[in-house]
Amino acid sequence: MKFVFKSALVVAMALSTGGVALAAEGGKTKLPAWQMQGDELEIAMNLKGDAKNGRDVYEVCAACHMPEGWGLPDGTFPQLAGQHRSVLIKQLADIRAQNRDNPTMYPFALPSQIGGAQAVADVVEYMASLPMSPENGVGPGTDLALGQQLYKDNCVRCHGENGEGKNDEFMPLIQGQHYEYIKRQFREIRDGARRNANPDMVKQVKGFSDRDLSAVSDYASRLKPPADRLGPPGWHNPDFD
Ligand code: HEC
Numbered sequence: 001m002k003f004v005f006k007s008a009l010v011v012a013m014a015l016s017t018g019g020v021a022l023a024a025e026g027g028k029t030k031l032p033a034w035q036m037q038g039d040e041l042e043i044a045m046n047l048k049g050d051a052k053n054g055r056d057v058y059e060v061c062a063a064c065h066m067p068e069g070w071g072l073p074d075g076t077f078p079q080l081a082g083q084h085r086s087v088l089i090k091q092l093a094d095i096r097a098q099n100r101d102n103p104t105m106y107p108f109a110l111p112s113q114i115g116g117a118q119a120v121a122d123v124v125e126y127m128a129s130l131p132m133s134p135e136n137g138v139g140p141g142t143d144l145a146l147g148q149q150l151y152k153d154n155c156v157r158c159h160g161e162n163g164e165g166k167n168d169e170f171m172p173l174i175q176g177q178h179y180e181y182i183k184r185q186f187r188e189i190r191d192g193a194r195r196n197a198n199p200d201m202v203k204q205v206k207g208f209s210d211r212d213l214s215a216v217s218d219y220a221s222r223l224k225p226p227a228d229r230l231g232p233p234g235w236h237n238p239d240f241d
């Protein structure tokens with residue numbers, strides 16, 4: 001199935017965001033800033049990923065994201081295992097196009113290091129197939145009633161009741177993600193520092209205080225993926241023995 005991209009999806013997103021119009025420039029559609037990576041995203045979305053080659057590409061990624069794709073519970077490196085394919089492709093394409101700042105990772109993820117759109121599709125196929133961590137980092141647990149209310153009122157419509165996200169709308173799965181990473185991304189999105197952020201989310205959360213931000217991140221970090229998506233505690237990825 002060909003992924004419906006520029007036409008239906010992006011237009012629907014642009015309309016739903018109010019301010020972000022699709023401007024035509026010399027007959028070429030100009031994507032809104034959070035979709036600016038353009039070609040590579042669209043190309044990789046329509047390629048069939050090869051998980052076997054993806055494992056080889058992933059080798060360099062494992063140094064930071066860990067062989068299991070579980071990242072670190074202190075949130076330095078996010079969990080990538082189990083994330084939606086569309087989200088992984090978009091974030092990777094954004095980072096490669098410098099549409100999302102990630103100076104730590106950038107030099108390792110360039111086309112000259114890992115290859116072009118096919119390598120992106122392959123590594124994403126591999127990452128999305130990994131079981132998720134049963135022991136992600138969570139917050140202090142001191143403000144969960146506020147966090148739950150804020151989540152219900154402000155996040156469910158995009159990230160889902162249980163933080164499951166939506167693959168067909170590039171909405172990240174946030175269940176099982178590390179608290180400190182959620183908090184950091186949330187802050188960057190709220191403050192306008194994550195340039196590829198969905199403008200509709202920015203609008204939704206711009207009034208959040210730091211207390212709100214911590215509370216909702218804590219609550220979100222405790223949303224659990226379904227049991228059949230989790231690996232056993234302490235699982236070791238045999239692909240990297
Ligand atoms: C030197 C460490 C490092 C290496 C190597 C690295 N990354 Fe990352 N990656 C990071 C950091 C740090 C972040 C989070 C950045 C932030 O907080 O904004 C990240 C974020 C990401 C994200 C975004 C996740 C999300 O939830 O939005 C993806 C996707 C990703 N990395 C994929 C990869 C892939 C694929 C490779 C290998 C080709 C790779 N990374 C190699 C450090 C690294």
Ligand code: HEC
Nearest residue numbers: 154155158170171172182185186196197198200201204216
């Ligand atoms: C209008 C839809 C929308 C709403 C409402 C929304 N988000 Fe998001 N959120 C997104 C999209 C889309 C992204 C990915 C943007 C991108 O591609 O960079 C995102 C990204 C994130 C990220 C970064 C994920 C990652 O893996 O890097 C976190 C954390 C997050 N949202 C948390 C929340 C929380 C908590 C709320 C409620 C307080 C919320 N969002 C409300 C659409 C939304």
